[in-house]
Each structure stands twice: as structure tokens, then as C-alpha cells.
Amino acid sequence: MKKLFITVLAAGMTTAAFCQKTFILSHQDKKGFFSVSAGASLPVGRYASCEPADGQACMAGQGFAFNVSTGYRVAGPIGLMIRGEQHRNTVNTSAMLSALYRNDSDVWTAKADNWSVLSVMAGPYISIPMGLFSIDGRLLAGRALAVLPNTAMAGNFGTTEMSVKTTGAQSTALSLGGGLTLRYRLGRSTALNLNADYSRADFTFNNLTSTATNGSIRSESLIYSSNRVVSVVSVSAGVTILFGNSFRPF
Template identity: 50%
Template sequence: MKALFVSILLLGLVQASFGQKTFILSMQDKKAFVAVSAGVSLPVGEYGSGVAGTQRASMAGPGLAVSLSAGYRLLDHAGLMAKVEQHRNTIQTRALVESVDATHSTDWSVNSGDWSVTTFMAGPYVTIPKGRFSFDGRILAGWARATMPDTQVSGTYGSTPVTMQTIGSQSSALTAGAGTTVRYRLNPWLSAHANADFSYAVLTFANLSSKAWSANGVSETPFYSSDRQICVVSASVGLTILLVNANRPF
């Protein structure tokens, strides 16, 4: 009976020791991370404006945002990180129709591509750990590459079929952004996270052209340029792989 009691006691101590070790490892400080995220992209300002007659209204609608980021903590609560993010935003078809004066026409159809914006940014970040949770903040700057989509609107003025087409282009410029992340530690090397981000850039799109044709002939504009403000707020979730032990408790 005494031997059985001792065996049970030893087993309990071993399990307690293993549980304590597992808990310590699950909270072990890591200095680096790689994260993948996906979520919603929300255009704001002129980028998301669909007001007819506004020259710089880009008529971008809600879309998809995906990103890949990596960082390394140089100090206790601060480090450097880099981030690549891709936004794809649809065109607001109603706004596009209204921009060609739909009050005098009927039976409109729209054919359009999507806005595509890719950003490459880097900068400092800070992190504040709270148990299994951590809270990050960042300020980033870098380069943006955007594609303005081609659009085509077809309708009828009176009894005359009309088609209007705009040919888009690509442009690059400096960009800046900021964001915050909340992470929850799942195990020693993996966390789940939620992000909120903001990015801004002003790009000049050159070699744009517009053309309209009907039974009465074809009208085409010379090539022209247009400045556009690309301003996006995104909300996303994903997983973070934690790397590089800050210390070795065992």
C-alpha cells in the first residue's frame, strides 16, 4: 500500500513538472516572427468615392487584402519588420454608370477589371506582451505599385447604342502606412492574430485614353494623365510563426 502511494505521488510530481515545463515553453519569449494574413480591403477618401463629376474619384469598392510580413525584435519591446500586401478592389458599377450621365439613357451594362495595389513596406514596430496575448503597433514606409483597370460602359441614348471605354495603366510611387496587431499564443511557436492597417499613396497614371463609339462614328481623346490618391483601410486575420528563442529556460 505504501509503495502504491509513493508511486502515485511520484507520478503526480512528474505530471506537475511536465505541465509546468509545457506552460513555461508556451510562454517562452521569441525574437522573430513570420505572419500571413487575409481579410477585407476598404477604400476610403477619393479612392472609394463614386460621386459623379468628381475628377479624381476612383470608384473603388470593398475587396480582398492579403499580406506576408516578417519582423525581428532588436530591443526588449521594439524591432524592425517588413511587409508585402496585395489589395484587389472592385469598381462600383453604379457610380461608373452615373459618371456617364445615366439620366439620359437606359439599358446600361458595365464591363470592368479590378483595382490592384501592391505595397512593399518596412519600418519599426513595438510589441507589448500580456500573458498569452501581445499587442503590436507599427509605422511603415515603402513603395506601392497600382493598376487602374480598363472599363467599358454600354447603353442607349434614345434609339442610338453607345459604348464608352477607358483604358487604364500602371503606376508606382512612395507609400506610407500604420497598423496594429493583437496576437494570441497557441503554443510555443504559433499564434493567431488580428490586424488593422492603413496605407496611403498618391500615384500619377499616364497614357490613359478614352473612346466612345456609336452608329454616328468614333470619338477618342488624346492620351492624358491623372493623379489618384490610393487610401485603404484593411482588417485581416491570420497565423504567426514564432522564431528565435530569446532565452533558454531548460
């Protein structure tokens, strides 16, 4: 009986301490935040397309996303924020080879650099508190810089050795995005966050060239341009520093 009483008392004290922590933290309003997160970059739409007949298919594969953001509530639950994000995605080299007509006996290999997209966007967000948890929603716009990767294929047609190389390029464009963040308060000024975001930008890459080698014969294309739509979903997790209330900065 005594052990049961002690167990019940300990459970009650633990519950009371958790409730007290929840009450205190939920009433310590923080108007600003600074977050760092990392996770997966998932290409969608034509950015992920591997259709050989689609001249704007980007053939991007899953990759890595890293983001930094900061914001401050200026009117109740509504605030302004700025967010920087880096995406690095591989290129599906198998899809590159599938677009190449060749005989079964021909052996070809393909290689490519990674896609790289860096964006800086700003806009409004709304924060909804729920005890130790909060949900943020945002709509953002800004600029993005993308690097179209260099690609190369080499192999043979019968007894003839051949290769095809395409140069990459950089381009900037308007970037639009939005997302949600689920945040959990660990203490007075720290929290964990889980993010889901979507962003899109339409790029035009200029001064591109393709070079083909057929045995000892080498030919180079005229300079051309290519339009590519880069749309990506990222899922990331990280830490948040909370700051700014009526009594102290942290």
C-alpha cells in the same frame, strides 16, 4: 459528495495546467516572427468616392487583402519588420452609370476590371507582451504598384447605339502605412493573429485614352494623365511562426 470532489479536482487540475502553460509560454521569449494573413480590404476617402463631379473619384468597392510579414526585435520591445500586401477591389459600376446623363428610356450597362494594389513596406514596430497575448504596433514606408482598371459603358441615346471605353494603366508611388496586431500564443512557436492596417499612396497614371463610339463614328481622346489617391483599411487574420530566443531558434 464524491462526484463533487472529483469535479472540483478536475477543474482545479485544468486551471493549474492552463496557468502552467501560460507561465511557461510567457517566459519563452521569441524575438522574431513570420506571419501570413488574409481578410477584407475596405477603401476609404477618394478611393471609395463615387461622386460624379469628382474627377479623381476611384469608385472602389470592398475587396480582398492578403499580406505576409516578418520582423525581429533588436532592442527590447522594439524591432524592425518588412510587410508585403496585396489588395484587390471591385469597381462600383452603378456609380459609373450614375455619372452618365441619359433619358429614362435609355438602357446602359457598365463593366470594369478590378483595382489591384501591391505594396512592400518596412519600418519599426514595438511589441508589448501580456501573458499569452501580445500587441504589436507599427509604422511603415515603402513602394506600391497600382493598376488602374479598364472600364467600358455601352447603351443607347434614343435610337443611336453608343459606347465609351477607357484604358487602364500601371503606376508606382511612395506608400505609407501603419497598423496593430493582436497575437495569441498557441504553443512554443505558433500563434494566431488579428490585424488592422491603414495604407495610402498618391499615384499618377499616364498614357490614358478614352474611346467613344456613336453609331458608325468612332473618336479617340488625346493621351492624358490622372492623379488618384489610394487609401485603404484592411482587417485580416492568420497564423504566425515565432522564432529566435536565447536557447533555440524555434
